[in-house]
Amino acid sequence: MLIDTHCHLNYEYDGGKGPAELVQEATSNGVDTLITIATDHTNFETVKSISEAHENVYHTIGVHPHEASLVTPEILKTMRSYLDHPKCVAIGEIGLDYYYEHSDREKQKAECAAQMELAIEVKKPIVVHSRDGEEDLLPLLRDYALRQKGPSKGVIHCFSGTDAFARACMDLGFFISISGILTFKNSEPLRQIVKEFPLDRLLVETDSPFLAPAPLRGKKCEPFMVKHTALKLAEIKGIPFEELARITTENAKRCFLLPH
Secondary structure, three states, X not given: OEEEEEEOOOXXXXXXXXXXXXXXXXXXXXXXXXXXXXOOHHHHHHXXXXXXXXXXXXXXXXXXXXXXXXXXXXXXXXXXXXXXXXXXXEEEEEEEEOOOOOOOHHHHHHHHHHHHHHHHHHOOOEEEEEEOOHHHHHHHHHHHHHHOOOOOOEEEOOOOOOHHHHHHHHHHOOEEEEOHHHHOOOOHHHHHHHHXXXXXXXXXXXXXXXXXXXXXXXXXXXXXXXXXXXXXXXHHHOOOHHHHHHHHHHHHHHHHOOOO
């Protein structure tokens, strides 16, 4: 069985599929657990409701760096009120995105740090979005990791960055999550980096409805497709798929403090 550690079940999918159908298809394809991720205050209630409706779905609460410009003290206060929910397993996704820069860089850093403070307060891990901002993000992660007394630091989701950044994050106690990008034709440099990562720090995800893996490129990604990423990761690591599935599932349970 696999765990899709990062999907967006509240988004639009091909054929008008809703959360119930997506979860059922995932379960039928060996995906035992799903974590649906919040991106801003407008979907806090939705992701919470989705996880409440499905025994094998959990959720996170957080504001994506794209939406950092919209964050106010009132929104952070609202966010805090959601974090004690028993199926809220992390704060996220938070982080820095300097590729699109939908929000000012300083505002991104400020709101990332503010949400890390909430994670420290409630002792929950963080789900980190990182794109082209590693130099500014790593000091924030280091400060957070040194102060986080919870049993899990969190995860760098949809990893596609540098080897040095990933290893620094793993040294701080973070997991590294691998998405369908690993299967893309032009991702050989990423495959060579990931090949050397320790198995006990790796997770798998879809980031659905984005980044459908090969051989399903061109379609909207769905949670059941995480198996294709896991198959490619097992091939790269030179281990049986069943072993890879077992290890990444145990890693996800440790990262998100899921029931065993």
